[in-house]
Amino acid sequence: MAGAKNDETQVTGKAKGGAARAASLTKERRSEIARNAALAKAEMAKLPKATHGSSDHPLKIGDIEIPCYVLDDGTRILSQRGVMSGIGMSRGSSQGSDRLTLLMESKALAGSVSEKTLSAIKSPIKFVHGSGGGVAYGYPATILAEICEALLVARKNESLLPRQQKLAEQAEILVRGFARVGIIALIDEATGYQKDRAKDALAQILEAFVAKELQPYVRTFPAAFYEELFRLRGLPYPPENAKYRPQYFGVLTNDIVYKRIAPGLLEELKKENAKDGKKGQLFRRLTVDKGHPKLREHLASTVTVMKLSTDYQDFIAKMNMIHPRYDQTLSLDLDSGDQ
Numbered sequence: 388m389a390g391a392k393n394d395e396t397q398v399t400g401k402a403k404g405g406a407a408r409a410a411s412l413t414k415e416r417r418s419e420i421a422r423n424a425a426l427a428k429a430e431m432a433k434l435p436k437a438t439h440g441s442s443d444h445p446l447k448i449g450d451i452e453i454p455c456y457v458l459d460d461g462t463r464i465l466s467q468r469g470v471m472s473g474i475g476m477s478r479g480s481s482q483g484s485d486r487l488t489l490l491m492e493s494k495a496l497a498g499s500v501s502e503k504t505l506s507a508i509k510s511p512i513k514f515v516h517g518s519g520g521g522v523a524y525g526y527p528a529t530i531l532a533e534i535c536e537a538l539l540v541a542r543k544n545e546s547l548l549p550r551q552q553k554l555a556e557q558a559e560i561l562v563r564g565f566a567r568v569g570i571i572a573l574i575d576e577a578t579g580y581q582k583d584r585a586k587d588a589l590a591q592i593l594e595a596f597v598a599k600e601l602q603p604y605v606r607t608f609p610a611a612f613y614e615e616l617f618r619l620r621g622l623p624y625p626p627e628n629a630k631y632r633p634q635y636f637g638v639l640t641n642d643i644v645y646k647r648i649a650p651g652l653l654e655e656l657k658k659e660n661a662k663d664g665k666k667g668q669l670f671r672r673l674t675v676d677k678g679h680p681k682l683r684e685h686l687a688s689t690v691t692v693m694k695l696s697t698d699y700q701d702f703i704a705k706m707n708m709i710h711p712r713y714d715q716t717l718s719l720d721l722d723s724g725d726q
Contacts, residue, residue, distance in 0.1 A: 435459055437516045445469065448564065456525065458514055464525035467511050473531055474538065475557040490554075491537065495547050499540040504533045535562045612686060615693035619702050643706065648685050650713040685710065 440456035446465070453469030465473075471487060487508050491500045511524040535558035541547050542555040616636065617624035626632075645653040692709060696702035 431515065431522070434522065435462070435512070435514045437464070437514055440464075441516070442466075448473070448561065453531075455528065456514070456516060458512075462512070463528035464512060464514065465528050465531055467524040467526060470526055470531050470534070473557075473561060474534060475554050487534075490551075491534070495551055496537055496541045497546070499537040499544070501533070504530060504537070508534075532562065532565055534558070609686060609690060611690045612693070615690060619693060619696060619699040621698070642712070643689060644682070644685060646712045647706070647710040648681055648713075652713075 435458040437456035438459050440454070442454045445452040445454045446469075451473055453473050454466040455469070456464040456466075458464060467487075476486065476490070488505070490496065491505055491508055507526060507530055511526055513522060513524055515521070516523050538547075538551075538555045538558040539562065542552070547555055613632065613636075614624050616639065617626070620633075622633070641653055645656060688710065689706070692705050693702055696705055
């Protein structure tokens, strides 16, 4: 009895709670749990497994990243979420296959989608990926091109809704990129060059072809920038109107960003805007090779400083130390209240 008492005192915390719950289960319930666990394990063993690929090495197309895999039967797979982001569909609360099915079965795309494609979308492939043995959902790689073609056919038929036009524009860019890389891959295979080319050569070619065309659709300022700016200014986030931003945020952005990237940059960007009478977003005036990379680098650092700051005044103090303004040495007081 003493030994049993000592064993009981050694079980503490969650382990003790787990032991208590196990003891409270009936013999039939314990058998049911064990049986369900065995069935789940057996079901997992039947799933196809990814022999190549991981989420850490996705297919990159501009700023789009699509996790891709090769299954043990040789099937090339694109992740379900990757396919949706590839055509510009935002994530939603409903299951990915359901949202994609609704799009493909919509009146706008009627007659543009083959039954084979629709069937594949409705029944995504469940597989085990290499990263920790987790279960994921994906589509055969060719599905992405077929979805793009369906969107382009619908656009040609003038049946797309206004909000679906962006999806078609994205689809056109992807299809052109795939076609260019496809002919290069065929030539490499015919000539035997595929054995000598760099491992990621085709991915680099695709990114180079597509990145420039995707530029107008890539979000330059990350959502975290505005989320933190709202917080630092003491404003509720998200706002009731998802597209609402106080007008004076433009003044703050000029100070936080453009005055701190390069000397005289803000004035030069404003001059360029004035030439054609367009007020447009200043970042669209930056050069692709130098301006945009520098802007992205600055924004990444700025968001980090924002997250480390308690309020706007604290944030500006930190920015003045880490990214001082080029255009002036005096501190600009932008914390005089919401305008």
